[in-house]
Every structure is written in C-alpha cells, then in structure tokens.
Amino acid sequence: MAVRWQDNSLLTYDQWMIARLQSLGASIFGTIVYGSPWSSNLELFYEYLGAPKNRIENFRMWMGKETEATSRKMHQYYEGSEQSIVDNFKAGRKVKETINLNATAFNDLYPYLSCTPDSEIQPFGIYEGRGKGSLEIKNTSSFVLNSYESGLPTDNVIQICGQIMICEYEYGELFYFVDNNKFQLHPIERKDTGNIEEVILQHTTPFWENILLARPLYNQLYEAQRNMNMRLVGELQNEIARLEPPAQNTTGYLNFLSKKYTDKMAGMGVMEGNEAQLSIARKHKELGKQIKTLEEDKRKFEIELKNILGDKHTLNFGKNGKISWAESKAGNRTFLNNSK
DSSP: OOEEEEEGGGSOHHHHHHHHTTSEEGGGHHHHHTOOSSOOHHHHHHHHHTOOOOOOOOHHHHHHHHHHHHHHHHHTTOSSSHHHHHHHHHTTOOSOOEEOOOEEEEETTEEEEEEOOSEEEOSOGGGTTSOOEEEEEEEEOHHHHHTSTTSSOHHHHHHHHHHHHHHTOSEEEEEEEETTTEEEEEEEEGGGOHHHHHHHHHHHHHHHHHHHHHHHHHHHHHHHHHTTOHHHHHHHHHHHHTTSOOOOOSHHHHHHHHHHHHTTOTTOOOOOOOHHHHHHHHHHHHHHHHHHHHHHHHHHHHHHHHHHHTTOSEEEOGGGEEEEEEEOTTSOEEEEEEEO
C-alpha cells in the first residue's frame, strides 16, 4: 500500500497543530497502550476531542531538541563507541547516511496513524544493499534507562516499531545521547516487531473510533454549556464518559483524573454509596496503611545500607547483583539496589 509524506516545512505552527489531531502519532502510541507517569490515554482522549492542554517545555525536552542535530551527525560516524565517532570523523569516513525529512508519514493500511521520524537511514555504508530505516534520537539519562529492566523505555520501543510499521521500513534504530557525554545504539528489525505492531493496533483502533464518536458530542457539550442547559450537559458528559478508554493504573492517569474532576466538584452534592463501593474504599485505606509501613521499612534499610557503604560506591554480591551509591559529575550520589 502507498505511504504518503506530509512536508512539515510547508505548514505554519498552527496548521501543524491542527493537522496532528487528525491522526495518532507514533510518539503517543506508548501512552495509549500502557500510559506513562506524565500522561495517560484519558488525557490524550480529551486532548483529541479539543480540550486545551497547557504544554510546558522543560529543560530535558529543550535540551533534546537542541542536541538532536548533533546526535544525528554523531550517529553517522558511530560504530559502537564514542572513540569510533572521533576516529571515523577525523578520517572522513561515514558508516551511515541519514536524512532529516521534516515530514510526517501516513500509510493507507492505517489511515488514522502517523509518524514523524527524526531521520531516515539511507542504504549506505553498513546498510549498503538494504532498504531504508527509521532513526529515533533521544536525549536521556542513565538513571532513566536503568529504571527499565531491559534498559530501554517501553514507550521508545513502541514508538520506533510504529514508525517502522507505518513507513514500511526494514529496520529502525534508537540512538540515545546519555548524560550528555556518551551514546547507546539499539537496532530493531521489522521481522521482530510483529507482536508489538499487533498491540499497537489493538489499542489505537478502538481509541480512534471512540474519538470520532465523541467529537460531535463534545461540540454539543460546548453549546449546551454556553446556553446553560445543565440537564443536557449532564447527559452529554455521561455519553462521552462511556466512550473513554479503559483506566490505566499509572500516576499519569491518576493525576489527570484529579484535574478532570476539579471543576466539577462545586455543587455536585452527595452520592450515596453501596457495599461494593465501601469495599473498594476500605481496601484503599488499608493499602495506604501498608504503604506507609513499607515506606518506613524501605527508608530504614536504605539508611542501613548507606551506612554500610560509607565512602565506598559499590557493595558487590557477585552473581547476586550489587548495590551502588555512585557520585555523578554534578556531585550527587545515586542509590541503586540491583541485588537479585
């Protein structure tokens, strides 16, 4: 099937913002599938209906954009180590060729999905004789990577697999600029992404279908609110709520849920609870007590381990893992318990 490219350099920022709401981009596939600490499928659902979102660019996001061009350049000389970049660059020897397309891809097979790869890897150098591939560049920290058992953030893997699927590439690469002083490269082959592609489609298809059903209701809701027709407002809110994606057990979902109902609290009155709801409330309270006890115990043992380490940075258990309390260049010591 045909892959179509949208030249983003021809769009104003406002045009690009409008265009991005006409499909689900690969960068949010992970949030739709699993959620994240910062966002959720529920927040994205209402954003795609038209609910305003205050986008705040933090330092990490800004740094990622600023260093992307440098990372793209380094990637073309990278052969497994930072020294290989230096040696290949001095010798004028590129091992890969990439192009910054500044374009969004669409595929007839998945008309409601899209992706905007950071770069397109060309059939050159070590990829001579192969097809094109997708390159996704990330500026991150070792703390973030080490927080995942596989060493790779799940949402990043889903994003690059989505790009490979939509663009019909043979492969893709995740290229990490870690702690602003080293690189990690993780290649991914299309032949290995079948299960992930299925997961993406299983979650994004109903998500998008419900967005299309909810959009006219959301427009009616706006008019009902403007006309102070509160009975209709309540009916429409209930209809839209039935189209919401399934709840995710994540911090991002909980935070948005609190925000979503903040403006609805005043004057809503009292709701009588039943036995099933009381059971949930009691379990929540009991877990709160257990969490408090566990946090106190965890803090106690962390203090004990830090006192054992003292000025040492590693407590090595051999095949049973290790405890590390290493100092970063910024002078901070990060405590990691990797015992098995």
